[in-house]
Amino acid sequence: MNVRACALLLLLAILELKQCSGICCNNDGDCPAYHCCESQRRGRRSVGCSVSSGICTPFGAQQQRCHVGHRFTCPCLPGLTCVGTGVTEIPQGEIGVCQRSRYG
Known part of the structure; x- marks a missing residue:
């Protein structure tokens, strides 16, 4: 596979990952592939998530x-x-x- 094809596949994967972000979670297992459960810190909140939960964020x-x-x-x-x-x-x-x- 050439460099352009790899770059295009990576870009498409990143765009797909960004669409899944913002899901409430308690641990990494609650999140889609290539996401982790980031704790809500520094005032970062998501509507509908409890204060003790996190948000699925892309790698x-x-x-x-x-x-x-x-x-x-x-x-x-x-x-x-x-x-x-x-x-x-x-x-x-x-x-x-x-x-x-x-x-x-």
Whole structure:
């Protein structure tokens, strides 16, 4: 498969993932594929979700912001790695950017 075809498939997958976002959840198992259950933090709320639940959020795409170790955000999509920028948020940890894995 050539690079353009791969890029198009990745773009379509990302667009599909974004359409599924915003579902209330209690754990990752409540979410669609390539989503995780992010706790509602910093005032982020979804209508109809309880305060103690989370929101299904898509995994990070290339060049999207992430947290190294993904304690507070979803991990990057398969084939991507969260590469630290050297900037740390407290208590979240090091901020990173989803980038193509060197070995994946």
